[in-house]
Amino acid sequence: ARKRDGKNGMLVFDASMLDTARERHEMEQNIEAGLKEDWFEAYLQPIVSLADGRIAGFEALMRLNHPEKGILPPAKIIGIAEETGTIARIGERVLEKAIGHLARLTRLEGTETTYLAVNFSPLQFEETLPHKLAALLLKHHISPARIVIEITEAVLMLDNPDVHAVLKQLSEFGCRIALDDFGTGYSSLSYLNRFPVDIVKVDQSFTRSLTTGTADIRRKSRMLIKGIRTISHQMGCTVVAEGIETKEQWELLRKLGLDFGQGYLFSRPMPIENMLLMLEMESEAKATHLA
Ligand code: C2E
Ligand code: MG
Numbered sequence: 001a002r003k004r005d006g007k008n009g010m011l012v013f014d015a016s017m018l019d020t021a022r023e024r025h026e027m028e029q030n031i032e033a034g035l036k037e038d039w040f041e042a043y044l045q046p047i048v049s050l051a052d053g054r055i056a057g058f059e060a061l062m063r064l065n066h067p068e069k070g071i072l073p074p075a076k077i078i079g080i081a082e083e084t085g086t087i088a089r090i091g092e093r094v095l096e097k098a099i100g101h102l103a104r105l106t107r108l109e110g111t112e113t114t115y116l117a118v119n120f121s122p123l124q125f126e127e128t129l130p131h132k133l134a135a136l137l138l139k140h141h142i143s144p145a146r147i148v149i150e151i152t153e154a155v156l157m158l159d160n161p162d163v164h165a166v167l168k169q170l171s172e173f174g175c176r177i178a179l180d181d182f183g184t185g186y187s188s189l190s191y192l193n194r195f196p197v198d199i200v201k202v203d204q205s206f207t208r209s210l211t212t213g214t215a216d217i218r219r220k221s222r223m224l225i226k227g228i229r230t231i232s233h234q235m236g237c238t239v240v241a242e243g244i245e246t247k248e249q250w251e252l253l254r255k256l257g258l259d260f261g262q263g264y265l266f267s268r269p270m271p272i273e274n275m276l277l278m279l280e281m282e283s284e285a286k287a288t289h290l291a
């Protein structure tokens with residue numbers, strides 16, 4: 001954004017704009033370095049069955065692990081990476097890591113059928129994607145049925161026949177498609193009928209509004225979620241709630257008939273090593289309990 005100087009109409013930049021430009025340039029450099037030095041990581045967050053809290057799958061969430069600046073979250077990366085076009089390369093890297101992680105997790109007992117959900121930017125749906133994904137799955141002996149492709153309606157709104165063809169191919173290959181952040185966009189409902197959607201992920205703002213605000217807001221939130229759940233189930237989709245932070249929210253969402261959930265209550269997103277440790281400790285605790 002440029003600012004116009006009142007007096008003579010000249011374009012002037014102020015300090016905050018310079019800061020923004022500098023920050024942006026710095027982030028572009030972080031991204032390039034991250035690709036070159038292999039700093040991109042796929043953190044994992046469990047997705048649990050709301051009925052019994054058992055882990056059904058994991059969502060892979062991108063992090064840039066910068067040796068000096070620490071962990072940079074996707075909010076700082078994705079917008080810029082989409083503009084500069086590096087998002088496709090980043091996405092590929094994260095996908096590769098995440099599938100490697102799923103293979104490692106699978107060696108633990110009880111995780112053989114867990115699924116992996118990966119977020120995809122609209123710009124990642126290139127013609128070569130199905131082939132690349134297939135090669136990765138083959139390499140790690142993982143069935144396509146264990147992969148969930150998470151998209152937002154931004155992907156569908158593109159209305160690009162090539163993108164739709166890739167989605168259809170992935171779906172026919174056996175992967176499932178999840179519609180992320182459902183309920184926040186424009187015409188979400190029509191997408192359920194026009195695209196091969198298998199999973200609806202109810203945006204975390206709905207979860208939050210279940211337990212905050214006035215009694216009236218909370219009541220209406222329950223009705224909205226119930227409506228989304230009913231329509232989704234009728235369309236043959238399973239429903240995942242995002243952003244569950246309290247037991248009260250878990251209990252409400254379970255009663256509202258949602259199938260799965262994820263959130264800080266169950267676990268924060270974490271590196272694969274921590275996830276392996278956590279799962280090993282849990283299964284040991286169970287073993288001692290049973291003995
Ligand atoms: P998303 O796919 O909707 O992912 C859920 C976000 O909510 C994640 O933020 C997660 O850390 C956060 N979250 C999980 N549980 C809770 C909770 O209980 N409370 C709260 N307040 N937040 C919770 P994160 O990791 O910062 O990712 C933000 C967004 O960035 C994602 O939203 C997704 O749209 C995008 N993203 C993440 N990884 C990738 C990727 O590999 N590729 C692409 N294209 N986008 C990605
Ligand atoms: Mg997601």
Ligand code: MG
Nearest residue numbers: 180181201242
């Ligand atoms: Mg989401």
Ligand code: MG
Nearest residue numbers: 180181203204
């Ligand atoms: Mg989100």
